[in-house]
Amino acid sequence: MRRIDHLLSEYGESHQNVTNKSIHWVCVPLIFFSIVGLVASIPAQTVQSFLGEGNAYANWATVVLVLVTIYYVTLSIPLSVGMMLFGVLCLVLVNVIVRLNIAPLWAVCIGIFVLAWIGQFYGHKVEGKKPSFFKDVQFLLIGPAWLMHFIYKKLGIPY
Template identity: 25%
Template sequence: MKTLAEQMSFYQRYHRSPKNRLTHFIGVPAIMLALLQLLSWVKFGTSGMSAAQLFVLILLVYYFLLDIPLALAMTVFSAALLLLAERLAELPVERGLTAFAILFVGGWIFQLVGHRFEGRKPALLDNFWQVFIAPIFLMAELFFHFGYKPGLRREVERRAQSA
């Protein structure tokens, strides 16, 4: 498994423009919320567990393998998204599908506009698995902004520049 710094440096090469990064802070959570809403409609037997809960659990296990402090922050963020997604999934079907479409399509529009600013295609077109790195990358960006994880920041920037 690649380290977080390796994965983030690949992702960062596609996200250097501040405008692109800003659009991703809107687009990525919107897409995540839409997908969690969709997965919330799928329940497993009598357990009451949804596919959204299972997905978040698996993703968080992966994040904990990469970086514990970032994973803890992602746990809080993911829990909030999951709660909201479950509320959206309780809407009447027509309203729920409308909410899903607005979040999903709107999120991708923000992403694509960001990549127009960047002048580069999205990272997931070269490596689909980057779609799972985007949320933790954005959380790391918040950490970096407030002065946390400077060693990770230096390592990601060093790797991104040398590639």
């Protein structure tokens, strides 16, 4: 069994309840997005000097997403493409929030992060099982890939 299949299967063991699964379809992408936004909020003079001053995507979130994509490549090249595209979408949405200037990016992302985790813990309460990352922190990155693999299956794309 491939490592990605083992990880997705193990993650899926604590995600059988329909309500919990539905909550995950909303909350996991929101948590991923909020983390991208929080990391993008970190001052990035070093990154900007390397990637170009004034570049809206020259931030720590871009650097972290490159590293996360490398992790996904080690598991599945097709899934890594989908996750990279989702990461790019998150970066675009982060920049939209910054341009709208409705509130500081970090404040918006903390609000999303807290509400999404409340949803996640509620889902796991309904499920009756602890979140997978309590067993292994790497499951924080497997959760988004788990959802992506369902999208791939629906589209008939091998992962």
